[in-house]
Amino acid sequence: MAEPTTADGLAEAAAPLPRSRAEQRPLPGLLAYLLLVRMWSRSASQYRVSLALTGLAQVFTTCLDLIAILVIYSQVPMIGGFALAQTLYLYGTTRLAFGLSDLLASGVETLADSIRLGTFDTVLIRPVSTLAQVLADQFAPKRFGKLVPAIATLIWAVVVLPVQWNAMRIIVCCLTVVCGFVIYCALWVLSGCIGFIAVDAREVANTFTYGSEFATEYPITIFGAPLGLALTFVLPVAFVTWQPALYVLGRPDPFGLPGFLRFASPVAALVLSGLAALAWRACVRRYRSTGS
């Protein structure tokens, strides 16, 4: 073994005899994830007042962007060609999808610190999926608070939107949230991978996650065609809510893109998850401990 500190090296050191994958990992990833989530939830519930207050703060923080949208629409009836109810729909779906991913996958945010401190080594020697451990790290039940205004706004938008709610629209609306959730989870994992390459880049990683979330709350038309197209094809966050929302709202594509893209969110979600999985594997393999 030339590099005893690489991930493969550690796995070999722990298991000198060739064994089946199931034996190496006695706990399935999902079960391990759920157990870790339960552990962190119990830990957070020890400080009850703090949990209640931080949960409330999450509700308020999520409401702030909503209030911002309402303030903007108190000045003008349309932004980027979209009326208030339509923007509320974009906000609700974005926030719900992002809130779910933030709740379940943002443990990745602590990764940069654990790489810097060398505690990622312990993640590697446990016979449990590394991704499950990292995603569940510091699971914070307070983030349920983010879902409350998101769901309320989505219901509000669905009620006031002047559209005919047929089966197809309802399916696309539900798929929007599911695919958006998957896309954001993939972005969390990819942003975590940045931590392997540049330890100090935590805030840069934030631009991908929180930045793309903020960008999809508004009609993408406000960014103009070049940036709007970049958000569709380079960093494909337009598929989180924008493209499927064009279908639900019954609007032509302002950039003249073909109609089938409105149903391409599942494909975008699959491709991004695949990329995220590959990037994660590559990063964990390359990982070198900082320990002395």
Added chain:
Amino acid sequence: MRVYLTAARLSLRRYLTYRSSAAAGVATNTVFGCIRAFVLIALWKQKPEINGWDEADAVTYAFATQALIAPMGIFLSGTELGPRIRSGDVAVDLYRPVDFQAWWLSLDLGRALGAGVLRSAPPVLFGLLLFPVRLPLDPVNWIEFAICCVLGYAVSFALRYLASLLAFWTMDERGVASIMTTAGMFCSGLIIPLTIMPGLLGTVVQHTPWAAVVQLPINVLLGTQAGGFGYALGFAALWALVLLASGRLLTSAARRKVVVQGG
């Protein structure tokens, strides 16, 4: 006095050590400045003048707020004092033969200066290159802006110090601090300029202490503050005095009544 200057200097030096992390912060501030600028541009396209601001004022505001986030510590929940109270380390701080509040002010001031040096100019320069940002050429505007920033910083520190001190009673300051950060994000005008908030909401938010932290300095820089520099100065100075004095009272109450955690 010298001990406070030394503390501030060392804290500044510590902040300046983490340059790559500051570079990452600059990138983030710039991206968010752009997104917020796009939102405001979309609004001003529909309505070319809102409460005396044109598009250039709004875009300048979007980037200037990003420049002030780090030095003013808007996203910081409290000061570094809070976690030390939670862990009990504060017992050592209480032993020091210095004024408690001034000590924490010096440390935080060093951090703010470092953040200002490393992180404030780049987002605005980026905006100047690619967006219709308009900065005043008159040095008087800049001097008044600098004075308002100092007072705004004093208000920001006083608020965060109060939030941290509460940990002496609640054991865990994170709940209170997160509520205060949320209120601060909104009331400082970071999310949306206070000048475009309608009716009663606008009146209320323009009188909270956070207005002195971001909105008033930028108003003074743009030359759009109602009542001019004099009003901004009086408003910020009054809040700074009230909040710093409350901090002193609360500190002496904590010194007398509270038992430090430890184990």
